[in-house]
Amino acid sequence: xxxxxxxxxxxxxxxxxxxxxxxxxxxxxxxxxxxxxxxxxxxxxxxxxxxxxxxxxxxxxxxxxxxxxxxxxxxxxxxxxxxxxxxxxxxxxxxxxxxxxxxxxxxxxxxxxxxxxxxxxxxxxxxxxxxxxxxxxxxxxxxxxxxxxxxxxxxxxxxxxxxxxxxxxxxxxxxxxxxxxxxxxxxxxxxxxxxxxxxxxxxxxxxxxxxxxxxxxxxxxxxxxxxxxxxxxxxxxxxxxxxxxxxxxxxxxxxxxxxxxx
Amino acid sequence: xxxxxxxxxxxxxxxxxxxxxxxxxxxxxxxxxxxxxxxxxxxxxxxxxxxxxxxxxxxxxxxxxxxxxxxxxxxxxxxxxxxxxxxxxxxxxxxxxxxxxxxxxxxxxxxxxxxxxxxxxxxxxxxxxxxxxxxxxxxxxxxxxxxxxxxxxxxxxxxxxxxxxxxxxxxxxxxxxxxxxxxxxxxxxx
Numbered sequence: 001x002x003x004x005x006x007x008x009x010x011x012x013x014x015x016x017x018x019x020x021x022x023x024x025x026x027x028x029x030x031x032x033x034x035x036x037x038x039x040x041x042x043x044x045x046x047x048x049x050x051x052x053x054x055x056x057x058x059x060x061x062x063x064x065x066x067x068x069x070x071x072x073x074x075x076x077x078x079x080x081x082x083x084x085x086x087x088x089x090x091x092x093x094x095x096x097x098x099x100x101x102x103x104x105x106x107x108x109x110x111x112x113x114x115x116x117x118x119x120x121x122x123x124x125x126x127x128x129x130x131x132x133x134x135x136x137x138x139x140x141x142x143x144x145x146x147x148x149x150x151x152x153x154x155x156x157x158x159x160x161x162x163x164x165x166x167x168x169x170x171x172x173x174x175x176x177x178x179x180x181x182x183x184x185x186x187x188x189x190x191x192x193x194x195x196x197x198x199x200x201x202x203x204x205x206x207x208x209x210x211x212x213x214x215x216x217x218x219x220x221x222x223x224x225x226x227x228x229x230x231x232x233x234x235x236x237x238x239x240x241x242x243x244x245x246x247x248x249x250x251x252x253x254x255x256x257x258x259x260x261x262x
Numbered sequence: 263x264x265x266x267x268x269x270x271x272x273x274x275x276x277x278x279x280x281x282x283x284x285x286x287x288x289x290x291x292x293x294x295x296x297x298x299x300x301x302x303x304x305x306x307x308x309x310x311x312x313x314x315x316x317x318x319x320x321x322x323x324x325x326x327x328x329x330x331x332x333x334x335x336x337x338x339x340x341x342x343x344x345x346x347x348x349x350x351x352x353x354x355x356x357x358x359x360x361x362x363x364x365x366x367x368x369x370x371x372x373x374x375x376x377x378x379x380x381x382x383x384x385x386x387x388x389x390x391x392x393x394x395x396x397x398x399x400x401x402x403x404x405x406x407x408x409x410x411x412x413x414x415x416x417x418x419x420x421x422x423x424x425x426x427x428x429x430x431x432x433x434x435x436x437x438x439x440x441x442x443x444x445x446x447x448x449x450x451x452x
Contacts, residue, residue: 004328034331034436052409061408066329248334248410257319257414259339259449262421 004064006031007047009211009234012072013160017217022234026213036239043234051201051242060245063199065178069163069213075147077162083147088127088140091149095123125149129224142218142225152218152225161227164214165195172207172238176200180209199240206239268318269297271311271447275323277330277434286432286444293430299452308446310425313416315451320413323432333407335433335441339426407433420451 008029016025028045030037035048052060070077075084098120102113125141126149142152145159152158168180180197195211211234219228247254272294280290291307299312313319325332420426425448434440 006329031329031331050408243406243409245409245411247414248337248412249414254318255414256417257339257449259417259420259426260341261419262342262424 004066005047005049007045007065007067007236009067009069009163009165009213010072011069011163011213011215013163013215014073016232017160017215017230020230020232022213022232026234028234028236046206046237046239049199049201049238049240051199051204051240052245053202053242054245057202059200059202061201063201065180065197065199067165067168067195067211069165071160071162073145074159074162075143075145079147084143085140087143087147087149088125091123091125091141095120098123122151123149124151126152126225128218129221129226154218154220158218161216165211166214166231167212168195168197168209169212170208170210170235172209175203175207177203177205177207177238177240178209199238201240201242204240204242206237208235208237210235265298265314265317266296267316268320269295269311269313271295271309271319271321273321273323273334273430273432274326275332275432275434276326277332278327280432280442281434281439284439284442286442291432291444293447307444310448310450312452313449315416315418315420317416318413319416319449320411321430322412331435333433334410334412334430335407336429336431336443337412338429338431340429340445342424342426416449416451420449422451425450 010027010029011022012025012027016022019025023043026043027041028043029040030045030047032048033040035050037046037048039045047065049063050061051063054060080086098116102116102120125143127141141149142158144150144157147159150156150158165182172178173180178197178199180195182193183196184193186192213232213234215230215232216227217230218225220226221228246252249255249258274292274294275286276290279288280286283290286307292305293307293309294304295301295309295311297311297313299314301312302308302310311319321334321337323332323334427445427448429443429445430447431441431443434442
């Protein structure tokens with residue numbers, strides 16, 4: 001059917017970074033189970049694409065594929081896009097008012113200044129430095145998966161930026177079975193950029209393709225935490241079938257409508 | 263204006279709305295045609311398309327949300343009733359069986375079919391009987407629906423001014439509640 005089809009790439013980011021591979025750490029889904037896609041929810045997805053042709057052999061339906069990368073162990077992609085920046089600003093404001101309270105306390109009620117400073121540090125969290133090379137993720141401070149800033153010590157659990165597909169290539173592209181490209185739109189999940197492809201369904205067969213996926217690892221560089229890009233790849237397949245269009249009433253050519261006589 | 267050789271009827275379906283409501287009403291189905299004559303009730307499930315013998319009528323289903331699959335599963339013209347009886351009785355068992363030879367390979371709808379679940383007393387949440395209905399496995403028919411072209415020529419024996427109603431059945435993905443229909447649209451010969 002001439003509809004847009006979705007392929008979801010769900011990545012266990014922490015494990016993939018640790019194992020330095022997407023094998024066993026990527027889970028693929030699509031909405032083509034109805035058409036016979038196989039391996040849904042595994043790394044071995046084969047996406048079924050139903051093509052059809054007219055009697056003269058020309059292509060009758062067009063298929064559009066969209067790839068959406070998601071992350072396991074991250075803040076859900078459904079929160080507003082400015083969420084992380086907003087969290088960073090809010091914690092700055094909280095820390096400022098804490099500091100104000102500290103400063104305005106009478107000297108004899110100072111209490112334990114060290115404990116207060118430690119609390120202030122918790123409130124402020126840890127800022128991630130953005131460099132030219134690592135400016136990909138827009139994260140301003142290190143957050144946990146519930147969206148709270150954390151004071152990062154190199155070991156705490158933290159949320160990862162979602163995976164980014166940076167290229168789609170391989171057999172299916174080389175053989176001109178599909179024409180992928182990255183598009184921009186105000187899409188909420190993928191930060192405005194997504195990969196999409198049109199498919200030539202006139203050449204049935206199974207064709208492999210590779211996704212280049214960029215993950216990000218927290219790295220201490222010159223005393224600052226930065227997001228270090230880590231490039232990995234993930235393979236998947238398209239299985240294309242093509243069948244002739246036919247008249248639904250007659251199962252062959254055009255005929256009279258099956259209207260019972262009055 | 264010359265009479266068009268073809269009339270297109272577009273069925274615009276809000277699949278998520280229809281599946282949530284388990285109904286094609288409530289604005290979940292809109293029928294529109296581009297006929298040469300003054301068709302009635304455009305934009306509603308009661309569309310009456312005015313046609314002329316020899317014209318080709320083609321039905322196409324479109325989903326409002328592009329990523330939701332919807333196909334026309336069947337179009338069945340209802341029988342007109344003899345004078346003195348209501349124009350259209352309530353659907354009865356076996357009534358929708360296709361005209362012999364008209365749909366070879368098309369199984370007759372069984373009472374267990376999901377579309378009739380409400381009418382036969384299955385409450386919400388109750389699965390209709392029959393293994394095929396509950397497994398959700400792709401059926402041959404639903405897999406091949408995307409190949410079907412729903413088009414046919416208007417026959418000459420239609421009586422002018424009489425609304426020939428038809429049952430328009432949609433398949434929305436698969437599973438026990440994936441089939442819904444309306445019996446309100448019609449064709450009328452000018």
